[in-house]
């Protein structure tokens with residue numbers, strides 16, 4: 001591909017001039033965000049940097065078109081260009097992941113999960129109400145029948161990974177709609193190894209008999225065996241739903257293959273497009289043919305009208321993800337996580353599960369005498385951006401936590417390699433070793449405040465800046 005960075009520079013610069021003529025505070029904020037992103041050592045495992053082509057695709061008049069419905073079957077006239085955009089994005093998604101069917105309308109990962117849940121209910125619940133009425137799907141029901149149906153749906157069970165083991169809110173947690181829609185049972189990890197215990201999972205599933213088994217995570221630093229997950233789902237007659245929001249880029253980049261690739265094993269797969277997949281903010285759902293009609297009901301049943309400009313950007317990012325360059329990127333994400341984990345372990349940190357084989361590590365901050373909150377703040381003050389995260393059986397609860405989650409997708413996009421991540425490990429352990437919890441008035445260590453030795457934050461920030469200078473974000477983009 002020719003280097004079009006100079007062209008992109010002009011495009012962004014001109015766009016900002018136009019925006020500034022209407023509301024300069026917004027063009028200023030957009031510029032400031034670029035400066036912030038360039039200047040921060042971004043180790044948040046769910047974030048990345050989309051390509052300039054992907055970013056440029058988002059701002060245009062596709063946004064002005066209403067297109068509720070599906071490709072070729074819209075509730076509005078004149079959707080031929082949206083049909084093209086959605087078809088191309090879905091084609092790339094199907095071919096990239098080897099899926100039978102792709103639905104690219106979801107506006108985010110959570111929306112994609114809701115579409116998936118609704119589709120599974122729609123396709124699988126053996127509802128006496130539906131049978132009595134002879135209705136094929138819930139969409140054919142009269143309003144008066146809904147009360148019975150709601151009760152039937154409400155009795156359905158979902159089984160997903162617990163939050164403190166690394167699962168996501170949408171896997172049945174009580175503060176999310178999924179926990180209100182379904183009866184929920186969560187599976188954790190083995191207390192010794194920190195790994196998923198598939199035998200125990202099977203035993204629990206036999207007891208709980210879920211309609212939906214959810215596999216996938218936000219903070220589990222290991223690969224999942226989806227062949228095992230399929231066996232467990234089959235043993236109890238459950239639908240296997242995989243939420244690959246975090247690791248879709250490693251599937252796309254063919255780092256997760258064989259039994260670690262969810263697509264051949266799952267009935268329905270949902271993902272974000274903006275995490276390791278490195279696309280625009282959004283989501284998508286992949287499914288077998290059996291579920292495709294039900295997934296197509298996503299809009300308007302679950303979702304607002306499609307964001308056609310964002311579907312266009314998904315198409316561009318998915319095209320990028322089909323290149324060998326993206327495969328090299330995905331492999332580097334995993335290699336860098338390995339280097340980071342090795343560097344942390346060598347310097348005495350304790351990692352949940354003892355390491356990683358995906359794109360993230362989870363440091364147990366209690367070995368440094370810190371809560372996750374204190375560790376996150378001390379690192380942030382030192383120019384290292386992470387997020388606090390619960391660890392299994394967390395002694396400090398979901399707010400303060402006892403861990404920090406660190407991911408490699410964003411900085412790998414900037415070009416950092418294994419040696420650089422070893423340097424990052426050195427900076428992190430330096431800060432966490434130096435930080436001291438501030439004792440509360442009760443005489444016990446507090447959970448939020450901390451102190452750092454004089455100069456440590458400044459020295460670490462200088463090291464972070466030196467590293468970032470060597471790996472400019474969007475090199476050649478003159479803004």
Ligand SMILES: *Cc1c(COP(=O)(O)O)cnc(C)c1O
Nearest residue numbers: 108109110168217218245246272
């Ligand atoms: C991030 C994430 C989501 C939610 O994605 P949003 O785009 O923020 O709605 C869903 N599931 C998992 C496993 C995630 O990690």
